[in-house]
Amino acid sequence: MSASDATLLKVEGLTKDFGGLRAVDHCSFEVPRGSIFGLIGPNGSGKTTVFNLVTGFLEPTEGRVFFNGHDITGLRPYQIARYGIARTFQLVRTFNRMTVMENLLLGVPHQPGENLLWGVLRTPHVRRQERQAIERARELLAIVGLEHAANEYCGNLSYAEQKMVELTRALMSDPQLVMLDEPTSGINPTLVNRILDYIRHLRGKQGKTFLVVEHDMRVIMNLCDRIAVLDYGQKIAEGTPAEICANAAVIDAYLGTCAP
Numbered sequence: 252m253s254a255s256d257a258t259l260l261k262v263e264g265l266t267k268d269f270g271g272l273r274a275v276d277h278c279s280f281e282v283p284r285g286s287i288f289g290l291i292g293p294n295g296s297g298k299t300t301v302f303n304l305v306t307g308f309l310e311p312t313e314g315r316v317f318f319n320g321h322d323i324t325g326l327r328p329y330q331i332a333r334y335g336i337a338r339t340f341q342l343v344r345t346f347n348r349m350t351v352m353e354n355l356l357l358g359v360p361h362q363p364g365e366n367l368l369w370g371v372l373r374t375p376h377v378r379r380q381e382r383q384a385i386e387r388a389r390e391l392l393a394i395v396g397l398e399h400a401a402n403e404y405c406g407n408l409s410y411a412e413q414k415m416v417e418l419t420r421a422l423m424s425d426p427q428l429v430m431l432d433e434p435t436s437g438i439n440p441t442l443v444n445r446i447l448d449y450i451r452h453l454r455g456k457q458g459k460t461f462l463v464v465e466h467d468m469r470v471i472m473n474l475c476d477r478i479a480v481l482d483y484g485q486k487i488a489e490g491t492p493a494e495i496c497a498n499a500a501v502i503d504a505y506l507g508t509c510a511p
């Protein structure tokens with residue numbers, strides 16, 4: 252396998268200025284296909300900004316983003332989604348007055364229903380696509396143990412369950428890369444394990460690649476194959492969890508809070 256085949260996402264010299272503040276500073280890393288790659292760093296170190304740059308919610312000041320060898324720098328979020336990148340947000344963004352199933356169906360790209368004429372005619376083709384999307388949603392809900400909640404309003408679910416719905420919605424488009432911004436923040440330890448199991452399952456069984464931002468060092472050390480550490484927008488270290496744990500600069504930035 253050549254280097255480019257092994258790499259799914261490549262970020263090169265990525266830089267973002269907000270006025271006089273450099274939030275991301277010449278950051279480069281490569282996410283291997285089929286891996287779980289962690290992005291960590293203290294609050295305000297630029298993690299969410301990197302996510303927004305990769306997914307097209309922000310335009311970089313400098314630098315490039317490559318996905319599957321394609322230069323996707325500066326494309327719009329919907330265009331990047333079509334390449335096969337899905338994301339969740341640091342704060343849950345589910346629609347509380349819609350059911351879980353309705354939230355999930357929003358995650359399906361190119362819905363024929365988006366075209367008014369096809370939607371009105373409800374051809375067999377349209378109905379078949381709808382059925383397939385519902386089936387996929389049910390399968391994913393079963394994996395997270397939320398199949399009973401399909402017809403519940405999202406607003407009636409716990410915060411952890413809403414996060415699970417958001418993660419599941421990101422998977423509805425069958426993306427190659429799933430980007431999760433703090434998937435376990437604000438969630439109790441039992442449910443954290445359920446989310447981690449879900450991520451591992453999707454990597455193992457469906458070959459998905461993950462880029463995960465997390466604040467909780469224990470979570471990241473248990474979950475990731477490789478980790479990059481940001482501090483003031485710069486990458487100060489990259490390596491396996493063991494290497495990161497032993498890295499003096501990381502321990503400095505985190506004031507020594509490395510989990511066993």
Ligand SMILES: Nc1ncnc2c1ncn2[C@@H]1O[C@H](COP(=O)(O)OP(=O)(O)O)[C@@H](O)[C@H]1O
Binds near residue numbers: 272292295298
């Ligand atoms: N839209 C924005 N406008 C101005 N400053 C921003 C914006 N988004 C983020 N920042 C600043 O950029 C820095 C990095 O923020 P962020 O990427 O959210 O960090 P993290 O996710 O690591 O906590 C912070 O200093 C933050 O205040």
Ligand SMILES: [Mg+2]
Binds near residue numbers: 298299300341
């Ligand atoms: Mg953030």
